[in-house]
Amino acid sequence: MLRCIITNFHRAQLFHKVKLFRPIMNQRSKSGPFGYIQTKALVFSKYGEPNEVLSLHQHSITPSIPPNSIVLKTLASPINPADINQIQGTYPSRPAFTPLLGTTLPCAVAGNEGCFEVVSIGSLVTTISRGDWVVIKSPAFGTWRTHALAQEDDVLRIEKEGISPIQAATISVNPCTAYRLLKDFENLDKGDWWIQNGANSGVGRAAIQLGKIWGLRSINVIRERSDSTSTEALRKELLDLGATHVLTEKELMDRNIRDRIMELTDGGKENVKLGLNCVGGKATTALVKCLGKGGHLVTYGGMARQPLQLPTGRLIFDDLRFSGFWVSRWAADNPEEKKRMLNEILNLIRIGSLRDNHYQEIKWTWDTELHVLKDAIRGTLDGYRSGKSIFTFIDT
Amino acid sequence: MLRCIITNFHRAQLFHKVKLFRPIMNQRSKSGPFGYIQTKALVFSKYGEPNEVLSLHQHSITPSIPPNSIVLKTLASPINPADINQIQGTYPSRPAFTPLLGTTLPCAVAGNEGCFEVVSIGSLVTTISRGDWVVIKSPAFGTWRTHALAQEDDVLRIEKEGISPIQAATISVNPCTAYRLLKDFENLDKGDWWIQNGANSGVGRAAIQLGKIWGLRSINVIRERSDSTSTEALRKELLDLGATHVLTEKELMDRNIRDRIMELTDGGKENVKLGLNCVGGKATTALVKCLGKGGHLVTYGGMARQPLQLPTGRLIFDDLRFSGFWVSRWAADNPEEKKRMLNEILNLIRIGSLRDNHYQEIKWTWDTELHVLKDAIRGTLDGYRSGKSIFTFIDT
Numbered sequence: 084m085l086r087c088i089i090t091n092f093h094r095a096q097l098f099h100k101v102k103l104f105r106p107i108m109n110q111r112s113k114s115g116p117f118g119y120i121q122t123k124a125l126v127f128s129k130y131g132e133p134n135e136v137l138s139l140h141q142h143s144i145t146p147s148i149p150p151n152s153i154v155l156k157t158l159a160s161p162i163n164p165a166d167i168n169q170i171q172g173t174y175p176s177r178p179a180f181t182p183l184l185g186t187t188l189p190c191a192v193a194g195n196e197g198c199f200e201v202v203s204i205g206s207l208v209t210t211i212s213r214g215d216w217v218v219i220k221s222p223a224f225g226t227w228r229t230h231a232l233a234q235e236d237d238v239l240r241i242e243k244e245g246i247s248p249i250q251a252a253t254i255s256v257n258p259c260t261a262y263r264l265l266k267d268f269e270n271l272d273k274g275d276w277w278i279q280n281g282a283n284s285g286v287g288r289a290a291i292q293l294g295k296i297w298g299l300r301s302i303n304v305i306r307e308r309s310d311s312t313s314t315e316a317l318r319k320e321l322l323d324l325g326a327t328h329v330l331t332e333k334e335l336m337d338r339n340i341r342d343r344i345m346e347l348t349d350g351g352k353e354n355v356k357l358g359l360n361c362v363g364g365k366a367t368t369a370l371v372k373c374l375g376k377g378g379h380l381v382t383y384g385g386m387a388r389q390p391l392q393l394p395t396g397r398l399i400f401d402d403l404r405f406s407g408f409w410v411s412r413w414a415a416d417n418p419e420e421k422k423r424m425l426n427e428i429l430n431l432i433r434i435g436s437l438r439d440n441h442y443q444e445i446k447w448t449w450d451t452e453l454h455v456l457k458d459a460i461r462g463t464l465d466g467y468r469s470g471k472s473i474f475t476f477i478d479t
Numbered sequence: 480m481l482r483c484i485i486t487n488f489h490r491a492q493l494f495h496k497v498k499l500f501r502p503i504m505n506q507r508s509k510s511g512p513f514g515y516i517q518t519k520a521l522v523f524s525k526y527g528e529p530n531e532v533l534s535l536h537q538h539s540i541t542p543s544i545p546p547n548s549i550v551l552k553t554l555a556s557p558i559n560p561a562d563i564n565q566i567q568g569t570y571p572s573r574p575a576f577t578p579l580l581g582t583t584l585p586c587a588v589a590g591n592e593g594c595f596e597v598v599s600i601g602s603l604v605t606t607i608s609r610g611d612w613v614v615i616k617s618p619a620f621g622t623w624r625t626h627a628l629a630q631e632d633d634v635l636r637i638e639k640e641g642i643s644p645i646q647a648a649t650i651s652v653n654p655c656t657a658y659r660l661l662k663d664f665e666n667l668d669k670g671d672w673w674i675q676n677g678a679n680s681g682v683g684r685a686a687i688q689l690g691k692i693w694g695l696r697s698i699n700v701i702r703e704r705s706d707s708t709s710t711e712a713l714r715k716e717l718l719d720l721g722a723t724h725v726l727t728e729k730e731l732m733d734r735n736i737r738d739r740i741m742e743l744t745d746g747g748k749e750n751v752k753l754g755l756n757c758v759g760g761k762a763t764t765a766l767v768k769c770l771g772k773g774g775h776l777v778t779y780g781g782m783a784r785q786p787l788q789l790p791t792g793r794l795i796f797d798d799l800r801f802s803g804f805w806v807s808r809w810a811a812d813n814p815e816e817k818k819r820m821l822n823e824i825l826n827l828i829r830i831g832s833l834r835d836n837h838y839q840e841i842k843w844t845w846d847t848e849l850h851v852l853k854d855a856i857r858g859t860l861d862g863y864r865s866g867k868s869i870f871t872f873i874d875t
Contacts, residue, residue, distance in 0.1 A: 173792075175792075175796040363791050368786075382791055382794045382795055383795060384791075384795070385791030385792065385795070388791075389791075390764075390788045390789055390790050390791060391787075391788070391789040391791060391794070392786045392787070392788055392789075393786055393787040393788075393789060393801065394786050395759050395778055395780075395781030395784075395785075395786060395787060395803075396569075396571075396781065397803075398778050398787070398801070398802070398803035399778060399779060399780070399781070399803035399804065399805050400571040400803070400805055400808075401803075402802075402803060402805070402808065403802075403803060404800070404801065404802050404803075405789065405794070405800065405801035405802075406794070406798075406799075406800050406801075407791075407793075407794035407795035407796070407797075407798060407799060407800075408795065409795050409796055409798070412796075412798065
């Protein structure tokens with residue numbers, strides 16, 4: 084039979100068109116005959132809206148893996164806005180479409196972040212053992228799947244003691260981004276001020292908490308909710324997390340915002356040195372008004388899908404600076420520091436200093452149907468959800 | 480008589496309401512009775528359009544100056560766009576309005592750059608001698624006047640050998656700005672590419688020449704002239720100065736500009752690392768498209784009076800950076816380096832490596848009337864002139 088002649092030399096040969104199996108396999112089981120692992124993945128063969136281009140593809144992983152490979156079982160994988168952009172084709176980190184999974188057209192697995200348990204290792208793997216937890220080093224690996232075959236070098240082992248799968252699955256993007264944004268662009272000392280919009284985002288919440296831990300003071304901008312009670316509840320929640328002040332976008336856009344900021348920062352004696360922006364358009368122009376001389380605006384997202392408008396005069400005479408930050412590029416350039424930082428962040432989680440976001444768990448079992456997964460993905464970009472959606476894998 | 484009881488203790492007392500003199504003075508002479516120097520200055524008592532707020536004020540400087548003071552005779556003083564903005568009140572470096580010149584309302588002298596000859600020195604002045612040439616260290620001193628009283632510390636002595644008054648009067652702003660723009664924001668090595676708009680401006684022309692001297696390669700954007708012959712003549716002129724390529728703004732705004740830049744830079748293998756911007760608006764958005772990954776746009780002017788529009792995606796994923804540069808702030812922060820750089824620039828002028836801009840000399844004699852001076856000032860901001868206007872002082 085065809086499955087018997089699969090060789091182990093190439094990754095290309097590690098996947099098998101599952102349709103050849105179907106007639107003889109137990110569709111409800113993750114283990115196929117001869118130790119093959121049955122796996123499902125959310126894949127796409129062309130860029131477009133997730134609802135239109137995603138499909139759930141089933142295939143198998145051979146038990147005899149190459150010496151430097153490992154087999155991973157997914158424990159949790161979040162749905163980040165960048166994952167959606169990647170499927171839409173607007174994200175610069177594009178996965179390779181490959182025929183290896185046995186789809187009719189070459190495809191890529193969606194998702195970029197996740198926590199995995201190592202279920203088997205190749206004969207030459209030395210740094211990782213069965214049962215270890217790992218996260219993926221680089222984007223475009225494909226994490227929305229029940230299992231994956233990886234190279235030893237694709238992953239970072241993490242110490243799972245005192246950490247939940249959801250916590251581990253969500254440290255690589257948001258807390259890392261927040262950490263670098265606060266550390267790498269301005270030298271902020273204890274008591275220094277910074278400001279951000281999208282304060283309710285995953286990055287925003289992590290930044291509030293990290294900033295608090297490091298003794299910084301923050302001004303946090305949120306969009307108004309549908310009613311004032313919800314807005315006030317959110318304001319209180321962010322203050323509880325460690326925000327120094329919380330403003331609504333409407334308050335930020337008020338023409339007297341500079342006076343308000345002066346009031347908050349001891350008559351303007353204390354400059355707001357750093358601004359973090361994930362919005363764009365007029366709301367960001369308003370944020371820039373709050374920066375003091377020599378201030379630095381760092382953009383890491385563009386939810387409003389509008390360009391930044393920067394006032395020439397302030398750029399020149401107030402010595403403002405504008406940069407962008409992309410955590411994937413940073414991670415690729417700084418693998419050792421990433422490892423160190425992940426451990427620092429994990430420790431902060433263990434001691435309770437860095438609290439979880441709200442998560443909406445989407446349980447992915449062997450029988451979960453495509454439309455349930457798609458429903459979870461839909462709406463991730465609107466920014467009003469009370470928490471991130473995350474796939475957690477059960478009995479897969 | 481009132482003029483006899485002027486004391487020397489305070490600068491406040493060094494100026495004398497000239498109207499007291501008028502009946503007894505020779506209006507055509509720069510030397511009044513008792514060694515007083517008669518002087519004229521373009522002054523303003525409120526911010527507004529130069530044509531409306533400037534007046535020509537005559538007053539006198541006492542011959543007995545304080546021990547640390549010097550008396551300067553103006554040799555040349557250019558009309559820079561910033562001078563106009565300063566009169567309009569839109570420039571952040573604002574001169575103090577003072578009653579010391581004897582105007583009905585407190586006033587300030589316009590102009591920020593110039594070359595002066597020292598005509599007398601106080602008893603404690605050690606670093607400067609009569610006959611020396613000096614430039615002014617800081618803006619808002621007031622240079623559009625025939626003479627000025629200054630402190631020894633207000634000026635920088637320059638070696639006049641081989642330098643014309645016009646060359647000396649125009650090094651502090653344009654060549655210094657061009658020098659810092661090319662040196663302080665990106666490490667450019669021989670052969671590296673940079674791009675600028677406003678290539679025909681004083682800064683632009685200095686940058687072309689300095690870049691050439693340092694082995695850099697430049698893409699220079701100019702606005703179309705009224706006819707193609709003039710445009711081509713200007714293109715040729717900038718190529719002769721040392722520009723590697725010259726594009727018109729229309730060519731820059733073409734949708735295929737990225738392909739064009741790829742062509743110019745060896746198929747895009749050679750990144751355009753630095754962009755210099757003095758325009759703003761859409762033309763600058765187009766310029767940003769020409770920057771390679773990690774590129775840095777430095778804004779030092781905003782002729783189009785429109786904000787910069789920056790694409791969020793490129794900011795994040797292509798690691799672009801945006802800064803502003805203001806030569807006055809730089810000079811205030813780096814007095815020693817400014818001195819060294821001025822000498823380097825003067826040497827480049829002496830050996831013929833840094834050529835003059837075109838200048839339209841406005842001869843300012845004792846009898847020159849206000850409307851002649853105002854005519855010269857008008858139109859400085861439109862940017863289409865073939866050269867800068869500069870006051871040169873004759874028999875004042």
